[in-house]
Amino acid sequence: MRKLVTILGLVSTNFVYAQQPADSLSPSVKRIPEKNELKYNLNESGSHFFKVTFLNQTWLRLNQSNPGTTVVGDPKDNTFDIGLRRTRIQLFGQINDRVLLYFQFGMNNFNFLNASPAFNTNGTVSNRKIQAFFHDAVAEYLVFKNKDYLKIGGGLTIVSGLSRFTQPGVSNIMSMDVPVFAQATVDQTDEFARKLSIYARGQVGPIDYRVAVSDPFPIQTNGATPPALGPNANFALKGQTKQLQGMLLYSFFDKESHQTPGYMTGTYLGKKKIVNLEAGFITQKKAVWHTGDTATDTVYRTMNLWSVAAFVDMPVNRARGNAINAYLGYFNLDYGRNYLRYNGLMNPASGTTQPIGGLSGTQGNAFPMFGTGQVIYSQLGYLFRQDLLGSNGTLMPYAQAQLGNYDRVNGSMGVYSLGLNWLIKGHNSKLTLDYQNRPYYIAQPVTGKLEEQGRRGQLVLQYQVFI
Template identity: 45%
Template structure:
């Protein structure tokens, strides 16, 4: 048994690439054909996203008990390996393993874990495939399942990963799903068994005066997402949706989705009172547009807009800080919590938009080109007096398209304070991030 991992590494890193050498030169892919026309194949990919950043921390933030106004850190946002393939005309498998959010504060020598592991059977050409396993075939909107290697801005709009790490694993769920295309209608539907709240580090397992995910055994969760693709068709081989096609496609999609779970949430009407259950009901509509502008110069425009109406139960709110570089607060801290956290998800309505412009392909000669972008999330949550308004702007330096990409991004977020009048916005803080992405 101890020799098994060595044999696996030998196969993948010595024998497997030898069979790929001609294919690799032609397409820059680690892909091995299983039949003559290549319709049956096995493919291997790798992605690493490294963050170097400075965070202006929320008031009252501490690191290991010490006050810290701002924090500089270096971390691994995502490190992923995908292995997937079409084994026969009917049978497809997909696995993804790796790790997320490795920081100087985290546990050392963390192991890799599976993000995805699924099997799929095509029942009716491209019209209907069914599958099951640990999977990202999710509703409620486009970036509930983002393709992390092609994100337009620095990061995906994480509020769309609506149950992230509460009842799922980095958006993946244990599901039975159906997906396919009817002419220009692309659809996905899934029935999922939520993961136990008792195993989540996001929230506690006891009801309070505002809604949280119920710690009692969960019922099934039904969710789906539907896109009408007016122009070029997008691939649905995997569940993950592209953020930008870099001038290679002309895409115009209108989408709508939902997520529903009966009695998924609980709260107390008053301290010491009975526990009240409520349903989780989320709805969305969105639009994605990606257009080549000048074919000879390879310039392109990318637009995305979304509206979400989310009912998580009475006054639900979740503060989330991406790869938070801090780990504590004082008694005088803001409502946001430590570090870079802010109220990202909650019961109420959210608008999100992003725009990016791909500049001409030889803008920097052999050093590639630039893609500036702007994004914003505007949310009105029932618990808060004021709207959440966050915005980000920056640019991608595309040296070898998404395979070698450097990004610089500034994020501005609101700070909320609690008072007798309620929870209202008082100030803003920022975060400056440099990302180095390498993928194949």
């Protein structure tokens, strides 16, 4: 009983101190410095540690629907929805001088529909309680002690090739969302851009490299009905081959962060001077198939994807905190003959009365996001001075453009976004208002190629909390 009284007394004392203004506390009261991370040191120096982070991105969205859109059976010209774009937990740490352990658990694209492939393709309602899953489970070994020359790892990981946006750090992206087309096989033969892989990565002088051998998942396990074998290429339902990918990056000034496996920072908010050139690729033999000269012939093709890009993220005025962020990339994407796939992020619609050329998922906010052809992607953002809004943070406006020339689409496809970040406390607490404008299409009756018919827009307000 005496121990209980003592504990209650200590708790009540701490509560009283917590309610007092900081300047009213006695000088003898020890102030605990504010922490900005949840980190447990495993040794005295803190070089060995284990850390936990939490991320939540909430969307409020108004969308102009593609023609023919239905929501749970009702036609909808416009939709308003609330959703969780990403909810994630990271657990990782440097266990000793050489070994890093990394896990990520969470869910994505969770709105009133549950937005699962099963719902969108055949109308069956899926279980809204099974969305969370392991995104990453990786162990990594540092070959040369205290040097980042060579790290060897394996597991379920986003370490890959093609580009920085194929493996983006989503807690610190400059825009509201990433260019998802760069995650080239997302939810087709991977698990939300993650693959079972073994890899090597490292930094040698100004060179940052990564190479990986991945074991792709069968397309039949992605939760959607696979498209039938036909004259246009799709991922093959038979056979299984390994995937090879890699990326090489040259840094002219500061080196990029190399702590967590794979993930590449979207913006350092002027804390670093980054000017990079990059080149990357993904290749897989017999990844796709289509019919040949007759409907009974089956032709297998190699998937070959590559890109080159330049990335700038640097301060303009270090004293005031102004910074610039810019990216320009060229993507050459060969998924096989006339491959094309629609996608709409956290799609707010469940069906359509106006199907387009045998393609699935064309409703809501979807557009032809993935396809055989070429894509130019660019973004530009400007960070205002750090004290622009006093203690309420600062602003960072941005613009994005995705220009695609796909073999199965007549003319160039342009998707454009304008946005404004209110960085209340950097990436830890920020509001983003984003407007996107996209095209919609019909299929030509003879050739089956897509012809643009008009444009639609969506407006999203996102609130991100990250610690």
